[in-house]
Amino acid sequence: MTDAMGIILTRNQDVRMNELTQVRDISALPFAGRYRLIDFVLSNMVNSGIINVGIATHVNYSSLMDHVGSGKPWDLNRKNYGLFMLPPQVRGASLGAAGDVDLLHNVLTYLHRSKQKYVVLTGANIVCNMSYNDAIKFHEEKGADITVIYNEMDLNDPQLKKCTTFDVNTAGKVVGIHHNLSEPVSGNAGMDVYIIERTKLQALIEDAYAKGSHSFINDILRTSMDSLDICAYKYEGFVGRIDSVVSYYDNNMKMLDCAVRNEIFAGKNPVYTKVKDQVPTKYLEGAKVKNSLIADGCIIDGEVENSIIFRGVHIAKGASVKNCIVMQNSVIQERCDLENVVVDKECTLRTGKRLVGQPTYPVILPKRTLI
Amino acid sequence: MKATKCVAMILAGGQGSRLGILTSKVAKPAVTFGGKYRIIDFALSNCVHSGISTIGVLTQYKPLELNTYIGNGSTWDLDRNDGGVFVLPPYQKEETGEWYKGTANAIYQNIEFVDQYNPEHVVILSGDHIYKMDYNKMMQYHEEKGAAATIAVIPVPWEEASRFGIMETDGEGTITRFAEKPKEPKSNLASMGVYVFKWSALKEYLIRDEKTPGSENDFGKNIIPAMLDDGQKLTAYGFEGYWKDVGTVQSLWEANMDLLSDPPILDMYDADWRIFSRNPVKPPHYVADGASVTNTCITEGCNIYGDVKNCILSEGVTVGKGSVVEDSILFPGVTIGENTVVKKAIIGSDTTLGNNVVIGDKSVDSKEFESKYCSADISLIGGNITLGDNVKIGVNAMVTKTVEA
Numbered sequence: 051m052t053d054a055m056g057i058i059l060t061r062n063q064d065v066r067m068n069e070l071t072q073v074r075d076i077s078a079l080p081f082a083g084r085y086r087l088i089d090f091v092l093s094n095m096v097n098s099g100i101i102n103v104g105i106a107t108h109v110n111y112s113s114l115m116d117h118v119g120s121g122k123p124w125d126l127n128r129k130n131y132g133l134f135m136l137p138p139q140v141r142g143a144s145l146g147a148a149g150d151v152d153l154l155h156n157v158l159t160y161l162h163r164s165k166q167k168y169v170v171l172t173g174a175n176i177v178c179n180m181s182y183n184d185a186i187k188f189h190e191e192k193g194a195d196i197t198v199i200y201n202e203m204d205l206n207d208p209q210l211k212k213c214t215t216f217d218v219n220t221a222g223k224v225v226g227i228h229h230n231l232s233e234p235v236s237g238n239a240g241m242d243v244y245i246i247e248r249t250k251l252q253a254l255i256e257d258a259y260a261k262g263s264h265s266f267i268n269d270i271l272r273t274s275m276d277s278l279d280i281c282a283y284k285y286e287g288f289v290g291r292i293d294s295v296v297s298y299y300d301n302n303m304k305m306l307d308c309a310v311r312n313e314i315f316a317g318k319n320p321v322y323t324k325v326k327d328q329v330p331t332k333y334l335e336g337a338k339v340k341n342s343l344i345a346d347g348c349i350i351d352g353e354v355e356n357s358i359i360f361r362g363v364h365i366a367k368g369a370s371v372k373n374c375i376v377m378q379n380s381v382i383q384e385r386c387d388l389e390n391v392v393v394d395k396e397c398t399l400r401t402g403k404r405l406v407g408q409p410t411y412p413v414i415l416p417k418r419t420l421i
Numbered sequence: 422m423k424a425t426k427c428v429a430m431i432l433a434g435g436q437g438s439r440l441g442i443l444t445s446k447v448a449k450p451a452v453t454f455g456g457k458y459r460i461i462d463f464a465l466s467n468c469v470h471s472g473i474s475t476i477g478v479l480t481q482y483k484p485l486e487l488n489t490y491i492g493n494g495s496t497w498d499l500d501r502n503d504g505g506v507f508v509l510p511p512y513q514k515e516e517t518g519e520w521y522k523g524t525a526n527a528i529y530q531n532i533e534f535v536d537q538y539n540p541e542h543v544v545i546l547s548g549d550h551i552y553k554m555d556y557n558k559m560m561q562y563h564e565e566k567g568a569a570a571t572i573a574v575i576p577v578p579w580e581e582a583s584r585f586g587i588m589e590t591d592g593e594g595t596i597t598r599f600a601e602k603p604k605e606p607k608s609n610l611a612s613m614g615v616y617v618f619k620w621s622a623l624k625e626y627l628i629r630d631e632k633t634p635g636s637e638n639d640f641g642k643n644i645i646p647a648m649l650d651d652g653q654k655l656t657a658y659g660f661e662g663y664w665k666d667v668g669t670v671q672s673l674w675e676a677n678m679d680l681l682s683d684p685p686i687l688d689m690y691d692a693d694w695r696i697f698s699r700n701p702v703k704p705p706h707y708v709a710d711g712a713s714v715t716n717t718c719i720t721e722g723c724n725i726y727g728d729v730k731n732c733i734l735s736e737g738v739t740v741g742k743g744s745v746v747e748d749s750i751l752f753p754g755v756t757i758g759e760n761t762v763v764k765k766a767i768i769g770s771d772t773t774l775g776n777n778v779v780i781g782d783k784s785v786d787s788k789e790f791e792s793k794y795c796s797a798d799i800s801l802i803g804g805n806i807t808l809g810d811n812v813k814i815g816v817n818a819m820v821t822k823t824v825e826a
Contacts (some may be wrong), residue, residue, distance in 0.1 A: 082704060082705070083704065083705030084704070084705055084721070122495075305704075306707075308707075308724075311704065311707065314704075315703070315704040316704075320702040320703075321702070321704070322702055325700040326700075327695050327696075327697050327698065327700065329455075329456075329457070329689040329690060329696075329718075330455070330456035330457055330718040330719055330720040330733070330734070331706070331718065331719050331720075332681075332717070332718050333714045333715055333716060333717045333718075333719065334683060334715070334716060335715055335716055337714055337715055338713075339708040339712070339714055340708070340709070340710045340711075340712070341708070341709060341710040342707070342708055343704070343705040343706070343707050344705050344706055344707075344708065344719075345705035345706075345721065346457070346705075346720060346721050347690075349690075354708075358705075359705070360705075
């Protein structure tokens with residue numbers, strides 16, 4: 051068994067998701083037809099043999115709690131360890147700041163109480179199917195204090211500007227850390243995953259908090275580059291970063307690519323999610339479907355092309371849905387025409403409505419919209 | 422001890438031999454149905470929605486897969502502190518130990534199990550019917566009538582009545598006569614194999630039946646007639662709705678196809694009466710550019726590149742480019758190659774069909790595969806086998822072994 055525990059930090063800072071994250075924490079954002087973003091990191095944890103996972107939240111976490119429940123879909127409903135929801139501790143009237151250090155300070159007791167040697171510290175807005183075990187092994191071999199996991203991005207990728215990038219020397223040591231550079235000099239983009247000894251993390255948090263610091267990257271990683279041995283582990287697989295409406299839209303669409311889909315879902319490590327006991331999807335006579343991912347419980351009688359359709363969606367006869375993401379239980383009535391639209395949960399589009407967005411600027415219909 | 426009002430006992434021990442190769446490795450209640458269910462999901466889900474949470478499942482024939490499927494019962498919310506679902510195979514007693522000799526004997530051998538819960542009533546169910554039914558309403562009726570036993574009945578077409586156990590009733594719904602598969606039926610009310618008994622009464626008759634020499638230890642043949650002879654009050658509870666016995670290849674095929682009717686004859690979308698099943702850990706299904714899917718049910722994890730019409734596809738099925746699949750039921754993990762044609766077939770789990778295969782072509786002579794289990798042009802392909810490229814199979818065929826290209 052892996053001698054590591056997991057801490058997932060989740061908050062809506064630094065993301066530009068408009069209406070999509072007004073009703074929910076980004077970790078609870080629906081993805082790829084039947085998942086929430088948290089499913090990927092939780093599945094990665096349990097597939098790596100981690101059985102002690104804490105989720106530190108800040109605000110709007112009711113969707114998240116509803117989704118993870120007791121942790122059963124991930125086999126994390128356990129007597130020994132399992133899943134721990136760690137909502138913010140409220141001091142006085144204030145919720146407190148939402149920096150990583152503040153969130154981590156809230157979970158110190160949980161860290162003290164745990165017994166695993168290492169902590170895998172991670173965010174919840176990255177889609178990938180990785181085992182942390184190779185990185186932990188790398189961490190041990192290097193004798194590192196902190197190991198950061200990164201993947202290589204194209205220097206022209208606009209998303210790179212929002213990433214933390216690392217200068218890594220040939221020995222695998224981090225020699226420079228940059229954040230939000232307008233002209234990135236390195237494509238080594240941090241995946242917001244860190245491996246660190248539990249007791250060391252506790253000490254670093256206590257120190258940083260005492261100094262009034264908030265940021266894990268700026269106040270802990272960057273200031274201790276000289277005193278700590280920080281190594282970087284390169285991840286080679288598919289990485290989908292969700293930090294804006296466009297990246298959310300693009301990464302959903304990437305799941306239509308057979309190679310990407312197989313890497314994420316068809317390997318030996320499954321992606322677990324909450325079970326809904328929906329019936330299989332039913333195609334009626336009018337169904338014309340092309341290049342689309344469709345979850346269970348839908349009734350399809352219209353045209354669907356290049357789209358991601360979540361559980362329980364109805365698409366009526368004569369309706370046309372192109373390049374869209376339609377979330378759970380939404381209803382698209384007859385002769386509606388949708389292109390480049392993200393339809394959030396439980397929306398209804400009455401007969402004959404037409405909505406057209408752009409791939410670079412999809413229209414978002416907030417949860418429970420009725421048109 | 423705390424008394425449980427009602428215990429359900431599900432008879433799931435039969436082989437269901439008329440399903441041919443489909444039940445060569447699993448008991449009938451564990452056979453795949455409707456894309457993501459097993460037949461027993463209906464009885465178990467009905468119990469849970471009816472508020473019955475103490476359930477014994479009587480197994481005997483090839484129980485491994487059924488046992489694994491039921492597990493701790495959490496799929497149906499039956500992992501309870503008090504009660505829950507229990508798999509009850511026959512077991513060794515002090516002096517004897519024997520197989521379940523009949524439906525009544527199976528319950529007789531588990532009298533101690535039922536007694537643990539000290540219930541007022543016992544519901545006896547078959548694990549091999551497709552229907553949605555509120556057993557609680559039936560139990561209320563049973564109590565109102567003050568009956569010793571209540572039998573659920575459904576009107577069947579007169580010409581088919583001689584295939585069923587037929588009840589004759591008086592104006593009040595009291596059963597006056599019971600005839601098992603009568604040649605000249607006097608009523609068209611067929612027993613659905615759903616019984617509610619006052620436990621104290623049933624126990625007495627089970628013990629008595631066991632001591633009767635020559636008894637077949639069967640509910641329909643022995644217990645019910647004995648109670649009627651004694652003048653016990655037996656009532657018929659009329660059920661309206663969809664009910665289907667899936668004992669044959671043809672009826673299994675028909676019941677699956679019934680799910681495709683629009684509007685559906687059996688509403689599976691009712692959120693208040695969901696049929697629970699083990700859900701696959703698979704992504705949504707994918708329909709490619711160039712594929713065509715109409716009048717079909719598809720489950721998660723499928724990849725469709727060909728044409729699919731009037732089919733039920735279970736999880737993880739792949740249909741290759743240029744292939745045409747019609748009027749068929751594909752069990753989990755079936756892989757179909759390219760330019761293959763499948764018509765009116767049931768294909769077992771994890772079977773692979775190569776390229777240019779033909780199944781269900783009337784012009785193909787398939788004498789070697791002919792089977793008494795297959796009728797109505799339905800072909801049956803067993804699980805975990807391979808049909809190589811260019812293999813051709815006719816109608817009413819049952820293929821049990823790999824056929825090389």
